[in-house]
Amino acid sequence: MKSNTFNYSMLAVGVAAVMGLSTGANAATPTGGTSGSFNVTNKATASYTVAGSDAPQSAESNVVTVNVKETGSFSLISTVVDDVKDDDFGKDRAINAQASSTVDFTHTLTNGGNVNDTYKITLANAGGDNFDYNLSNSVIKYQKVNAAGTNIGGEVTIANNDSIALAPGEKALITVTAQADTKRVADANGILTVTAESTYLKANTANTAPANYTAVNTDNALTKTPIYAITKSATTNLGNKNFDLNNTDAFVDYTITVKNEGNISGTAISISDDLPSGLVAIASGQQNYKAPSVTTSNGSAVGTAILSNSNKTITVAGQNIKVGETITVTFRAKKATDATSSSLFTNYAVVRDNTNSDANANTPDIIDRSDDGVTPGGLTESTYENTATPLIGKDDNTNATVTTTNQTRAIAITPGANKEVALVTPTTNNEVANTYTYTITNNGTDITEAAGTGDNDSSVKLSIKPTATRNNGIIDDPNINITRVYVDANNNGKFDTGETELVGVNGIYELNAATPFVTGSTTTRKGLAPGESVKIGVQVTTSGEGSNDPNSPQANVNNIGDFETLTLSIQPKGPVNGTAVPTSTSDNPLSTTSTTTMQGVNLAKYQIAADCGANPAVSSAAWSINNATATAAQCIFYKLEAKNTFTDTAKVINNLVVSDTLDDKLTYQANSFSASPTATNQSLGQTIKVTFATVNAGTTANVVFSAKPSQTGTNQ
Incomplete structure (x- = not known):
């Protein structure tokens, strides 16, 4: 950050x-x-519309003081x-x-x-x-x-x-x-x-x-604080993730890497792994035994991996790890005596650290698991990872799962799109202007996805939530809102009569509700069979403002450039028929993002106090928004700068009207007005009102004029 x-x-x-x-x-x-x-003191105002929209937009400049x-x-x-x-x-x-x-x-x-x-x-x-x-x-x-x-x-x-x-x-x-x-x-x-x-x-x-x-x-x-990025991977004796329960020589080699991606060293941390019901660690003297190892990237003393009496837990304690350094732990496990295809074969590495005492990790304030989640066994993570920067301290347990079946699971969501939109969502045809459409596809084999709902393992949730804004630490922009999530059956970017609107709780939706009904039923939906897909539409509206004046009644904020990133993630609940939850890959991503950015006219007012005469050049470095000092004999030169902040060339600002009412202690100076590009209309005097027919994306309209201060009746 x-x-x-x-x-x-x-x-x-x-x-x-x-x-x-x-x-x-x-x-x-x-x-x-x-x-x-x-x-x-005074300021400027502007009104305008954006190409393709009939919604009125407004802007206010900063207040300048002489x-x-x-x-x-x-x-x-x-x-x-x-x-x-x-x-x-x-x-x-x-x-x-x-x-x-x-x-x-x-x-x-x-x-x-x-x-x-x-x-x-x-x-x-x-x-x-x-x-x-x-x-x-x-x-x-x-x-x-x-x-x-x-x-x-x-x-x-x-x-x-x-x-x-x-x-x-x-x-x-x-x-x-x-x-x-x-x-x-x-x-x-x-x-x-x-x-x-x-x-x-x-x-x-x-x-x-x-x-x-x-x-x-x-x-x-x-x-x-230290931040631990934990990665765990597994490879069976077959060189893949296929764990053959009928093979008495079957084993799994696990590798745990812990990297400190924080901004301070970790001291006396512990790394542990509790094996699930289907596995036990291979102890010394047993068939296929391989001694656990602990190595460090900083060249410090190698730690010792300790197995519990039941061979169900492996622990490495008392490790120091500097920023950017890595500790790697390896060990070998086999199936438990009573393991079956319904047993658990997914396990997680856990790092514990007490950043206060640093003597040991017995009373940790950091508990970090290799899948960034909460275990069914009740271990609640307590890390200092920042959700606004998810790549820092990102844990990965996706390669640590072994399976005992031939079924495969893969769900993919198409990439999102980023859009620039007006500060205020148009009142007509907004479904097309501010709608994102995504396709979710079951690319697995032999398994129907999202066949269940609720806490059923066969359910698949669809999370649609804001995850980032322009302001660090704030993930939800109050001026950018999701107004509808629906099944875009005809893929036209609009919510049409007869299409299914999805109802979620706290941004979580049932993917099952987006699938067709079972033939002959009006209450049961069949889920997504292998190869099937569904199109999801998400409508986003904006209600931003364009004021640069901190004392403005417009809410004291300029929302131009504010953005909100939506993250859509597919969240399978659990294993289906013994096949573990699918992992996100480049071919089958389980999440995507779309960013909505508000743009419009950014209106700023600049001033120069100097001897009366020709206007300073528009590009002069002397223009300032800061307080200036002048004598009564001098002039105050003003520049009004109205910039079309869109980068999309189709977003042309139409009928831009820039207005400025001078303080009653100022007298407008005749013949001081200039505008670039050429204005289509202007009214000059104590109130200046200038109209520009169009302002292209990324370009600026400027108005320059001068006024002279008068002390008459104003002295204290």
Whole structure:
């Protein structure tokens, strides 16, 4: 998982300018005899439709602010030192995966103004991460220093929402010790916001927006834990998976490999294997005996494999395994004395680890099995694997199953498709626009699949669930939803009258319900005979929005580029007539994915404060969404950038209307308007409204104009 980068917040000349405070350095020179100041904020809006759709779409730009004349300042800067290596951003702290782990974050609060001030310090859990911190158990300490860096007094402990008093030029070196109570997966990140609120700025400004008197830092901790990828394979004395119960010399050679794919070493782990009812390990002195072996890829001491008295369990204890290293265990088994074709011949390797004590694995907090599942015997896995990155720590027991029959099982699902769709699903013909169709085929021999339902071993479930979104740790996008799953009998991508709609529970459907009825029956379905297939349709609708304004009533979110990946997996319940559950192969995959991505118009607004004159070039590097500083004699140049974010060339934006209403402290500058490509219509003045007939996929429509600020009636 890619870690979240830090967001440094500095409430300096830009915000303080609103408050009427002098900053000293970089302070703007008053003009016209005035000593007050004001700020100008505005944004742009757009409406449009997407080719092939009559649904209205909308977008809002970011809010841009021009602060005319600087005044006072303060800053809150994160000073975290990187202690997570090989990350993308170098600003993560490490935290153990177990509950009640803590992590330290450090910050520097500086009074850069010329007045005494107090700053309320507030901790809060941020959204969009994987876990929260227990704020009541978190500790805030600070050491005050003067401008020369000399300590003032000793270290002070304060509670959440308490304040720190600083004179001009003084700093507070803050340490936040945050505690996460819950267990977390590897690479799970927790984001904490630390906010400083200036008492003086809040009390002395006419504009009471929090952005004018607060500064926010974003802290991130990354969970560190071993993750074990366990692979188990079996080969019989025939060199395949066929175990002949009538052959007294039959045996099975098992190989277990354990690789640490986490981000920290494992210490004193144990590896064990409980043999099922049909097998026992071959002990020393018995026919076909082969001594168990333990080898390691790091060249460390080789461990010892211990057989239980009944020869039903093999255990290797006390193994250390660094990140990227592998331990391999081999042993040999034969059929049990009372084994029959109905006996079990599937078994699993289990890794146990106590990441807290690391002395032994007797009380593990990690229990990981070689099939990533829960055994019928009741062993519940407890790993730190991240389901959003399933290739990390992926276990594989598929090659460890031996069979005593000639029957074969193979079920395949066709590959999914990825689609770009509008933010809002069209109100007409949406079955074609947002429908995915999959074909499920029984490629086995002599076995009918999905003949049963419920907990019957012959049942086959179809799981259709969201598994990934744009946001790490979130697997279900609330703006992308499955609205219908059905049997697409005529394969036209639409739900037609007479077609069967499937009803699932928590995204799990019975594949049996998609198969034809038994001849002459209206209650019993026959399942999928070898060679038969069924087509499944999945309808997906979207309800996204396109606002870049965090204060917008549109839900404070821009959903452009948001996506949701659906994973469809075929889940056979159990063995049928002695033949084990089929495994997923390249020829017969049991799962596939489809990704729905919302696209549309991404509207952004940029500004430049400069002397009045010709418009800056559209491509100028000076355009910025950040706060700017201007005098009353200067002009503010604006650029509205409306990008068609679709990559599908068929997704043309039609009738794009870009609008912008200027703040009443601004005066539109005549003859400053330009548009590219050429607009089909425009209305100019305090309200600018520009129409573009079409905007092709991946291209951008730009509007540039200027306005002049006026201080009349606005000074404090």
